[in-house]
Amino acid sequence: MRISAPVKMAAQRLALPFLVFVSGMLIVFGKTDLLLYDGLRTAVSDRIAPILQAVGQPVATVTRGVEAISDAVRVNSQNAQLREENARLLMWQEVARRLVAENAELRALVKLVPQDTVQSVAARVIADSGGAFARNVLINVGKGDGVTRGQAAMTGEGLVGRVAEVGERTARVLLLTDLNSHIPVEVESTHQRAVLDGDNSEEPRLVFLPSKTEIKVGDRVVTIGAGGVFPPGIPVGVVSSVSGEVVRLEPYAELARLEMMRIVDFGLSGVLPQTVPPAQRSSGKGAKSAATAQ
Amino acid sequence: MPLAIQRDLAYPTRFVPFLTTLLFALISVVPLNLPGFSVVTPALALMSVFHWSVYRPDLMPLSAVFVVGLLVDLLTGTPYVGISSLIFLLARAAVMSQRKLFVNRTFPIVWLGFLVLTLCAFILLWALVSVLHGATVGIRPFAFQAVLTVAFYPVGSYLLARAHRMFLAKD
Structure with missing residues (x-):
């Protein structure tokens, strides 16, 4: 099929505004319906996981080499x-x-x-966001391994974050430093409750602390069962700085260098925003029905 | 099938710019786990979009830029899908409007151009994220990633130039 020259020129001129408009609309749609792209994201992650693992192999080799040298020194x-x-x-x-x-x-x-014994599954990190405004990692376990949305992710040291999206073979863990991470916690010694808010920096903030609290650097912070998202008592980190209203926490888990983690199933059904009843969700059309449900 | 794609399929090397950009996007999310290395990695896809927009814009069409941006957003799991597409499209448009400043210039001039572009791109990105989040977000991670991206440009550009010579020399 031949396209006449004027039409072609018009199409070329309109391509940029058109695609910019489409991008803008995608952002707006995603903002109004947070679950809209879940299905697409997990589908892409599932397909790309083998490629990521292949690309990650030589990188891991180089990393191990560098580590061996620095260890030797x-x-x-x-x-x-x-x-x-x-x-x-x-x-x-x-x-x-x-x-x-x-x-x-x-x-x-x-x-x-x-108490019921805790089930857990070990997971390897195959991708991290690496960007300036998102803190999450992609792990190599998914629905097939029993991972579900809302489960806690932790290392031997402490809490890492929670499972935000689950695909067939992959899942995405929202780190506790992410802008959208809000975790109910308490100061272990005084039982003062607070919410741990990520702000994309290495050290998340403790907010909603009762005023005039006697919080000090070095206090241990653990999760509480509020909201049924996490079981109580998982170590999160220590208070690293208190300056006026801003209280920051240093996580126990080394979030900048996550290689392996455990996805822990405490048998709690989380109350994360989910608009679809569980029966529909498991039919594999979660994203589509979520989009229409709203 | 559109004629342009039929022609490209006859010359698979014409996909090299698109494929290298995809590869750069993939590499940027692979975990490095280097001691002392930060969670932030350079924006390799932006680097590649810039490089090919300067040297072979005919093989890096807007549609390809859009697709790469979308893939970056899906891979990094950002809540704002489409934001990288937007930034990359605007970056390409900016390069195309100033292209005569870059073509046949020495490397430092091109690098300087990339520095200006990256700064603008990250300021815009920070502003957009702040608006979407409903509150100003910390600018430090953005500044850090911008600096890292500019610093790594010589390496990325060298690798892309190698691919350019290897696959597209006689084109």
């Missing part, structure tokens, strides 16, 4: 540090053993019904 100081830590941990081990025994005795005494 720091071997002496690191050794001393580890010896010290080991001594401290051995002491803790002693304490823990005593507590386990004591705990078992007390449980037997009060005939406590044991």
